[in-house]
Amino acid sequence: xxxxxxxxxxxxxxxxxxxxxxxxxxxxxxxxxxxxxxxxxxxxxxxxxxxxxxxxxxxxxxxxxxxxxxxxxxxxxxxxxxxxxxxxxxxxxxxxxxxxxxxxxxxxxxxxxxxxxxxxxxxxxxxxxxxxxxxxx
Amino acid sequence: xxxxxxxxxxxxxxxxxxxxxxxxxxxxxxxxxxxxxxxxxxxxxxxxxxxxxxxxxxxxxxxxxxxxxxxxxxxxxxxxxxxxxxxxxxxxxxxxxxxxxxxxxxxxxxxxxxxxxxxxxxxxxxxxxxxxxxxxxxxxxxxxxxxxxxxxxxxxxxxxxxxxxxxxxxxxxxxxxxxxxxxxxxxxxxxxxxxxxxxxxxxxxxxxxxxxxxxxxxxxxxxxxxxxxxxxxxxxxxxxxxxxxxxxxxxxxxxxxxxxxxxxxxxxxxxxxxxxxxxxxxxxxxxxxxxxxxxxxxxxxxxxxxxxxxxxxxxxxxxxxxxxxxxxxxxxxxxxxxxxxxxxxxxxxxxxxxxxxxxxxxxxxxxxxxxxxxxxxxxxxxxxxxxxxxxxxxxxxxxxxxxxxxxxxxxx
Numbered sequence: 001x002x003x004x005x006x007x008x009x010x011x012x013x014x015x016x017x018x019x020x021x022x023x024x025x026x027x028x029x030x031x032x033x034x035x036x037x038x039x040x041x042x043x044x045x046x047x048x049x050x051x052x053x054x055x056x057x058x059x060x061x062x063x064x065x066x067x068x069x070x071x072x073x074x075x076x077x078x079x080x081x082x083x084x085x086x087x088x089x090x091x092x093x094x095x096x097x098x099x100x101x102x103x104x105x106x107x108x109x110x111x112x113x114x115x116x117x118x119x120x121x122x123x124x125x126x127x128x129x130x131x132x133x134x135x136x137x
Numbered sequence: 138x139x140x141x142x143x144x145x146x147x148x149x150x151x152x153x154x155x156x157x158x159x160x161x162x163x164x165x166x167x168x169x170x171x172x173x174x175x176x177x178x179x180x181x182x183x184x185x186x187x188x189x190x191x192x193x194x195x196x197x198x199x200x201x202x203x204x205x206x207x208x209x210x211x212x213x214x215x216x217x218x219x220x221x222x223x224x225x226x227x228x229x230x231x232x233x234x235x236x237x238x239x240x241x242x243x244x245x246x247x248x249x250x251x252x253x254x255x256x257x258x259x260x261x262x263x264x265x266x267x268x269x270x271x272x273x274x275x276x277x278x279x280x281x282x283x284x285x286x287x288x289x290x291x292x293x294x295x296x297x298x299x300x301x302x303x304x305x306x307x308x309x310x311x312x313x314x315x316x317x318x319x320x321x322x323x324x325x326x327x328x329x330x331x332x333x334x335x336x337x338x339x340x341x342x343x344x345x346x347x348x349x350x351x352x353x354x355x356x357x358x359x360x361x362x363x364x365x366x367x368x369x370x371x372x373x374x375x376x377x378x379x380x381x382x383x384x385x386x387x388x389x390x391x392x393x394x395x396x397x398x399x400x401x402x403x404x405x406x407x408x409x410x411x412x413x414x415x416x417x418x419x420x421x422x423x424x425x426x427x428x429x430x431x432x433x434x435x436x437x438x439x440x441x442x443x444x445x446x447x448x449x450x451x452x453x454x455x456x457x458x459x460x461x462x463x464x465x466x467x468x469x470x471x472x473x474x475x476x477x478x479x480x481x482x483x484x485x486x487x488x489x490x491x492x493x494x495x496x497x498x499x500x501x502x503x504x505x506x507x508x509x510x511x512x513x514x515x516x517x518x519x520x521x522x523x524x525x526x527x528x529x530x531x532x533x534x535x536x537x538x539x540x541x542x543x544x545x546x547x548x549x
Contacts, residue, residue: 002159002160017341017371021180022513022516022517023516026180026181032516033516034515034516035413052341052342052371053371054370054371056265056283056368056513057175057263057264057265057268057281057282057283057284057287058175058178058180058283058284059283060283060284060285060286061176061178061180061181061183061184061284061285062180064180064181064183064184064284064285065180065181065182065183065184068181068182068183069181081160081161081162082160083157083160083161083280083281083283083286084281084283086156086157086160087153087156087157087283087284087285087286088284088285090153090156090285091153091183091187091285092183094149094152094153094187095183095186095187095190
């Protein structure tokens with residue numbers, strides 16, 4: 001668990017790393033990178049699952065703006081630790097007290113996550129997954 | 138520091154530095170001799186509130202600290218088309234960083250300033266192109282610092298001893314071989330930008346080593362290569378064998394570390410890179426040409442100035458050159474600035490044309506010699522782009538349209 005907090009939502013699994021700077025419109029939470037396979041998807045309220053961060057070092061700010069503005073993901077799940085992602089989430093938590101959890105999953109568990117799964121991330125690091133199409137009760 | 142004995146700003150800064158140490162599993166911190174801050178570029182309320190919080194808490198940098206580009210051009214304020222309220226906030230952000238003792242350099246190329254770190258020196262630099270240049274070309278040691286952690290490193294003078302601060306992490310894990318190309322290919326800056334773009338797309342965050350480039354490669358060519366690789370991928374260090382200081386030989390660059398892959402940058406790979414950086418075809422109408430991403434060096438002005446001697450820029454086209462204040466001052470000293478003014482060429486300082494609204498691309502595409510600019514601008518600015526050499530850029534600015542397509546040495 002890189003940023004301890006809790007959050008839940010429907011998973012959005014990105015096929016490629018996303019640079020938030022230049023790749024995410026923080027005002028709407030929409031992926032705008034024209035070359036990203038998931039361009040047009042909205043990350044707001046989703047559990048954003050991606051391999052790692054990419055590109056510009058301004059990405060922390062864009063993620064932080066999205067989290068503060070309510071257009072950011074409900075939680076982030078990564079395949080490898082990423083400092084730029086953690087900083088964005090941590091600074092909002094220092095300034096505002098409300099945090100977006102950031103967790104890292106081992107490769108096997110990471111690969112099992114599918115877009116559409118209902119995922120909840122607990123602040124102790126526990127991740128619950130209800131695959132798409134199954135009851136979440 | 139964490140306990141607050143050095144003041145509340147140091148305590149907050151140390152909290153973030155230690156959080157990064159946890160992410161990177163560092164066992165200790167290491168002292169850094171300089172910092173370069175990217176946090177002065179306005180993205181919104183979080184960055185401004187964080188800087189103001191640090192200033193209010195008595196935050197002061199402990200080491201020489203330079204500032205990256207901002208959203209404003211304080212020397213040519215009329216060219217930035219931001220609303221007044223955003224300009225006020227962007228200006229406040231810049232002032233907050235200066236208030237903490239940072240030097241107002243406003244450049245993405247701190248390695249062009251007179252004082253720069255040397256081989257083996259630990260620094261905390263932000264801005265992806267500056268990071269890759271510091272690690273690769275200067276042999277200084279910096280992690281991939283970005284917003285927030287950059288100023289925390291400057292305030293504490295420390296960073297986690299992790300990643301590229303550790304010698305073993307600096308060894309190449311993936312080798313890219315450039316096969317022999319026609320001699321003219323090596324003379325053009327676009328080769329280096331295309332290689333950087335292709336390497337970034339393939340290396341991810343692995344440290345690459347590139348073989349097959351001539352020892353005559355210039356700092357500006359390495360700047361273009363590194364900036365491209367750090368934009369299309371997460372490359373923070375790139376060895377150029379026989380050129381960069383930690384890669385006198387391929388063996389030295391790789392060390393004892395296992396290689397993940399070896400790839401050949403064939404003409405087909407470079408053609409794909411070229412196509413990824415061009416969204417329009419030859420002949421397309423231009424509204425602007427933008428060079429200087431990263432900031433134009435004085436050596437690049439030495440190349441551009443004679444190209445402009447007899448050039449009459451097309452009336453529909455504006456030619457923008459982004460550069461640092463310190464380089465602008467050299468331009469003035471050489472007496473060249475007047476010619477640029479007379480020709481209507483728009484010099485841009487303190488910022489860059491792809492991060493703040495300067496260019497209106499409504500009347501046509503924008504041409505650049507920067508792979509980084511061509512990669513980011515379509516999404517950032519909503520413009521169509523053409524990529525070519527500096528010479529192509531000037532010729533196209535004169536014609537008002539893109540004069541050339543795929544370079545001849547790649548066509549085949």
